[in-house]
Amino acid sequence: MTVERWAVIVAGGAGTRFGAPKQFVELVGRPVLSWSVEVARAACHGVVVVLPTDQLNTAAAWNADAAVTGGPTRSASVRCGLEAVPMSAGVIVVHDAARPFAGRELWETTIQAVDDGADGAIPGVEVSDTIRQRQPDGLWRTLERGRLIAVQTPQAFRADVLRRAHLEGGDATDDAALVEAIGGRIVVVPGSPSNLKLTSPSDLVAARALAEWMSVR
């Protein structure tokens, strides 16, 4: 019997750095969020979208099984989404709507790693920039780049482990960190360089070009 897979797509952000809720802006004919919903529907049995509190759109409008409103932090928003995922789900995939280009293959790869026994699986890519870390003394130290990865979504988890990690109510920039905090084992799978995260308005310009480029390849 196939394990039931559900997706939680987090689109609850206010777009503070972006200037507007970026998940709803148009990207080659459809909203940014729709890109993720389409892939999630193909890879999972059910899809929950987490929307900002002022969004009146229904689940049907987004082609999702459920639409809930988010919380004050990213982790709180994921928890809102988890409440709408049925207890029959065995694997839950959490994805940021700000990454419209995560492909079906990447979703399947992370899910497969959980099917193979990991508590969670996250995509990681090489870091192309030099990264500096502020030290307790206030100085910046350069980190060895070969030991760093940039983490993307989708991130797949055993449903019971993810729910337990969120019971604590903590906050982190991704769910894998919460799962590790309760002792869960996370594996890193190869991410995709084109799995762009829309952060600044110039990212949207880049994303539109990428979307057209990908559609003609």
Add this chain to the structure above:
Amino acid sequence: MTVERWAVIVAGGAGTRFGAPKQFVELVGRPVLSWSVEVARAACHGVVVVLPTDQLNTAAAWNADAAVTGGPTRSASVRCGLEAVPMSAGVIVVHDAARPFAGRELWETTIQAVDDGADGAIPGVEVSDTIRQRQPDGLWRTLERGRLIAVQTPQAFRADVLRRAHLEGGDATDDAALVEAIGGRIVVVPGSPSNLKLTSPSDLVAARALAEWMSVR
């Protein structure tokens, strides 16, 4: 009297991850490298370009004061460039040709910080991805994102300090790390989110769109 400023633009890479030397591909009518040379000419008294060993182009072809061939690593290439900078230079700015969108203002900001007394000044931006670091035990640990910055170029330095840092012959992903290794004081100035680094072929697609977007603003 104004301190003499020189630029070293590093374009010596083979483009291993990119598939070709990315510094010469066309970006809205001119090669990627030309974008950086133009800004460097406006901000500095002299410009040295560091080219791959198989490049037969002359300094004149690139509108530079000198063109030299690079070395086997990025730091070695910078050293090749430094040899072509006259000893009269008081400030040397090192820039990666893979960042064609670094603007005049960013160049001036880094130079100003050195004029104001720093040994070196580097642009830093917020990190938008979750970053993980491999630990000695092989596990990945999530780093606190608020304490991280992604470092860009141009990086400006006191000429004597930069030359001394490179005398040791070490290798690092940027020059600031070498300067710090000899005790130099580096300051971080605000970088620019649109100061994209061309790493993968999809970056070039994004860059072309950004270039056109910036030209119509």
